[in-house]
Amino acid sequence: MAVTLEDIDLYNPDVYVDAPPFEALAYLRRECPVFRQEMPDGTFYWAVLKHHDVVEVARNPLVFSAEVGGVVLEDQPPEQLEQTKNMLLMMDPPRHSTLRKNVYPHFRPRQIQQLEVRIREICRDLVAKGIEMGDVEFVHDLAALVPSEVFGEMMGIPPEDRPKINRWAEIMTGGQDPEVNPDGYTATSGNDGSMAMAVYGIEFAAARRGRDGEDLGDLLLATKVDGQPMTDLEFGYFFVQLVTAGNDTTRTMISSGLHALLEHPEQLTRLRADRSLIPNAVEEILRYANPLHYFRRTTTADATVGGQEIKAGEKLAMIYTSANRDEDVFAAPDEFDVGRVPNPQLSFGIGEHYCLGVHLARLEGRIWLEELLDSGVTIEMTGEPRRQRSNLNNALKSLPVRLTPA
Numbered sequence: 001m002a003v004t005l006e007d008i009d010l011y012n013p014d015v016y017v018d019a020p021p022f023e024a025l026a027y028l029r030r031e032c033p034v035f036r037q038e039m040p041d042g043t044f045y046w047a048v049l050k051h052h053d054v055v056e057v058a059r060n061p062l063v064f065s066a067e068v069g070g071v072v073l074e075d076q077p078p079e080q081l082e083q084t085k086n087m088l089l090m091m092d093p094p095r096h097s098t099l100r101k102n103v104y105p106h107f108r109p110r111q112i113q114q115l116e117v118r119i120r121e122i123c124r125d126l127v128a129k130g131i132e133m134g135d136v137e138f139v140h141d142l143a144a145l146v147p148s149e150v151f152g153e154m155m156g157i158p159p160e161d162r163p164k165i166n167r168w169a170e171i172m173t174g175g176q177d178p179e180v181n182p183d184g185y186t187a188t189s190g191n192d193g194s195m196a197m198a199v200y201g202i203e204f205a206a207a208r209r210g211r212d213g214e215d216l217g218d219l220l221l222a223t224k225v226d227g228q229p230m231t232d233l234e235f236g237y238f239f240v241q242l243v244t245a246g247n248d249t250t251r252t253m254i255s256s257g258l259h260a261l262l263e264h265p266e267q268l269t270r271l272r273a274d275r276s277l278i279p280n281a282v283e284e285i286l287r288y289a290n291p292l293h294y295f296r297r298t299t300t301a302d303a304t305v306g307g308q309e310i311k312a313g314e315k316l317a318m319i320y321t322s323a324n325r326d327e328d329v330f331a332a333p334d335e336f337d338v339g340r341v342p343n344p345q346l347s348f349g350i351g352e353h354y355c356l357g358v359h360l361a362r363l364e365g366r367i368w369l370e371e372l373l374d375s376g377v378t379i380e381m382t383g384e385p386r387r388q389r390s391n392l393n394n395a396l397k398s399l400p401v402r403l404t405p406a
């Protein structure tokens, strides 16, 4: 059946359960590239669908603010919004630029590269664990453990605390899926994960301060912003930011990546035959199965995007899932091609808030694939994968597979 504008609902999380609405997105890129989408709460947003329009919005943080309304589409209650403004992702310049400039040195390629040996050990152990188990639910049994172990080691988080941090992160980001977060987004039961995690981060800071150690936790605690070290509270927010931004996204990159390779066995064969394609394959996985569908901005002044007038105070969503398949930028955008070059995918955003963890995420993606392929293991799906019910997270919540040793 042909798509019509009236039928399209990009907000409804149910629409994303089987697969992202690629057909509707392609139709909108042609017919209405800045699309007015109503929301159930009576508000609306502008879905920005073309690659160059997403870039333009992301590169103008003063007109398209992350701070005024946050980065998710649902308007948060004022007190919650006030708290999120303390996170890097939800700050506007100049506050954003100051904090970012000070923490960035710890996330530079040279710094991150030093983790290679340890990340490889973690990935190798996880592949061995998977082979020993044979039948695994890949998302939680293996993929989730890569970022959680890596981040835990980087920060110096005790191993016994890592599962609960993972769980809080999953509750926070799985808000629209009743199976992941039974209490919903703005839970009043105290089960929204962020508070528990912030408290953990604050206590972590208080216990560690002055230790003069070398891990990322110590380095961040010693980092000065405007000449002053971060307070325990500021560190707590930054901690929440790192965990929420880094854990589920990386888990999704690894699990959706395996899924894409299993669905395209000829690409897996190609990769097995030519390991030099692995960095490309990581980029293609990120383009083809971007872990996040969108991030929001709110206009601070009247603006025009893609020819569409937008009034001050209105909200927009930069739809990465659409921009990554823009036929004006990518040849055969619906094809999964591990040799794709160039690949200007927008899965890490671009501009002011460009992902701080990008080098870490790429390193984890590359090493994971190298270790998986080096093991020679054969992998087959043993059941239907299940996707998260979410218009924000483009994620699998389960991927049953069998690993058979070489």
Ligand code: HEM
Pocket: 058, 066, 071, 088, 089, 090, 100, 241, 242, 245, 246, 247, 249, 250, 253, 290, 291, 292, 295, 346, 347, 348, 349, 350, 352, 353, 354, 355, 356, 357, 358, 360, 361
């Ligand atoms: C595949 C994995 C990842 C994906 C797809 C991803 C995606 C993104 C995106 C789209 C943004 C930009 C948001 C915007 O423009 O509003 C972002 C920002 C951010 N990411 Fe990532 N991310 C990943 C991994 C990580 C990791 C591993 C970390 C940290 C350990 C991290 C930390 C951050 C932080 C702190 C920001 C905010 C940067 C700022 O506002 O200046 N991310 N990420």
